[in-house]
Amino acid sequence: MPPPETAFTGNDRPVVTILSRLLRRLVSTLLVLFGVSLLIFLIARVIPGDPARIALGPRASEEQVEAMRETLHLNEPIIVQYAFFLGDLLRADLGISLYSNRPVMTDIAEYLPATLELVFLAGFLMVSLGLPLGALSARYRDRWPDDLIRLLTLLSVSAPSFVWAVGMVLAFSFAIPLFPIAGRISETIDIQVVTGFLLVDTIVAGRPDAFVSALHHVILPAFALSLSGIGQAARLTRTNMIATYEQPHVEMARAYGFSERDISRRYAFKPSLIPSLTVIGLDFAALLGNAFLVEVIFAWPGISRYGVGVILQKDLNAIVGTVLIISATFLIANIVVDLLVSVINPRIRLSEHGK
Template identity: 65%
Template sequence: MSSVLRILLRRLGISVIVLIGVSMLIFAIARVIPGDPARIALGPNASAEQVANLRAEMHLDESIFAQYGYFVSDVLRGDLGQSLYTNRPVTTDIVQFLPATLELVIFAGILMVGLGLPLGILAARHRGRWPDHVIRVLTLLTVSAPSFVWAVILMLLFAFYLPLFPVAGRLGDSFDIATVTGFLTIDTLIAGNFSAFLDALSHLVLPSVALSLSGIGQAARLTRANMIETYDKPYIEMAQAFGFFPSRIAKRYAFKPSMIPSLTIIGLDFAAMLGNAFLVEAVFAWPGLSRYGVAVILRKDLNAIMGTVLIIALTFLVVNILVDLLIAFLNPRIRHSTRASS
């Protein structure tokens, strides 16, 4: 069995255990939040009999262990229950709202990698000189404030004082695009409407930048530190002694070894954007899963809370598995460990 396959199987096993632990923890926390879900769902004018009937239907009149047993049984059948907030199956809500959040997080991740890594490389190549100092100051600013603070700042600057970008939503009211994938940047291209595509991109700019700024700063600072450590290696000094161009040294000899330790943190930052998206989506009225999650938490919609948390946890685990596989692919010591041991 190859080392990469062993890593995959081990991560899958750990992920199953983590999902079970997360589901138990959130299930218990959701049950101790003040308020009666049945009463909140039916409203203050509902009779005691109506509330009692709904509680029985939701198994709230049974022990928490029995309730968890019902929940696990339903999940194994692919049923996350009915949302009291939308009066629809939770799976239907997730299918509707998840693509918006994934689109936002993916664009933010592209910005994080596309800007953070080059800035870190540039700072390392010019260590101790003005580009390095400027990048270090700017990245320190980006990591010193949470995403929702940057969301408010960007909204004030580029939506109100300088009205360059839309302030809310995913698409202008003048466009009517059929939903195919749920990703508006893709659906607009499928529809052949380039104006709608540009409008969808303009709506993505501010929330994706706000969500990615902290990650850009972390990626740049981490890449800089790893590149500087790599530049001090003997084989880099030998390449410099042979007169290789700095660009060749950076791309061929320093970049790949520096990226291996950085990828883990970048992957964690990418997955953490799902959590940070809660407040960013609220600021920009972005109709995604995070905003939906806030709404169902405030209404103590137990089924929707569990479904939202499980999907976010599952996405987090999938991202980490992919990062581990990428590290194993890039690191020859891991990739060829089985061959060497045999």
């Protein structure tokens, strides 16, 4: 039977609403990035020290410094300087790094994939272990699996990731040498860098042995990085699931004989996922910041370690570039989570002005 004709028309094309949502989010993200660039630019300019002098070192003559100030437009008003900066930024030119004597963009292109690889894997572990653990905990509420999971997750959130990183290196690299101590891949393996993600590049190169080696190297740092996130995701999911279990629709599912397994995996899990996912998204972005100590401990050649190096060197161009890139990654992660939430939550997906 065809649907009855009505005078009303509605937006019943969810894909369109998701796209318009994405567009709105992209616009606001660009605005935030613009604000971040202004802020970090101003901070880089107001901190004491002449950038030209820092760049040339203490032995350079006054004339050389003055010439450098001219090339860097440092004698112009700050607004004009910002305009020059923005112009360069749009051409993906972030200047030269003092730390490495290379364009900042080249450095970022080299170090960012390593960090993203680590962070993506950590995020994957957070979702694929944290959510099921939370669901399991809620299903066996106040029984031994719940007690065990709650104890473990409490432990995991009560120490920062670098403590876990040190502990894991000691336990699984020194005491029991199961995993390598440092690096991204075995030194004897030579692999063509295409994407910078070694897990992808090794597959592209058709080298399963190299893939295993890369995975072997990344697993321990990723696990150390994600451990507190796993705990947080599990605890949050448990709380949300327990609240969902009180809902009449779960009683309805039981009344209709749906199995506890199905209830725990689907009927109660899906509605509980919505609040969990938002927080996991924020946690995921926070992984970028936490990655620093883990990168140092595992000698992981990533952007967080690079960022700290350039801060200590007062390498202004590189600092600005790193902050911008990390902010952009943070914002993109937020958009992705937002989209995921709207895919799962029909209330958002189907509302035209969903917020």
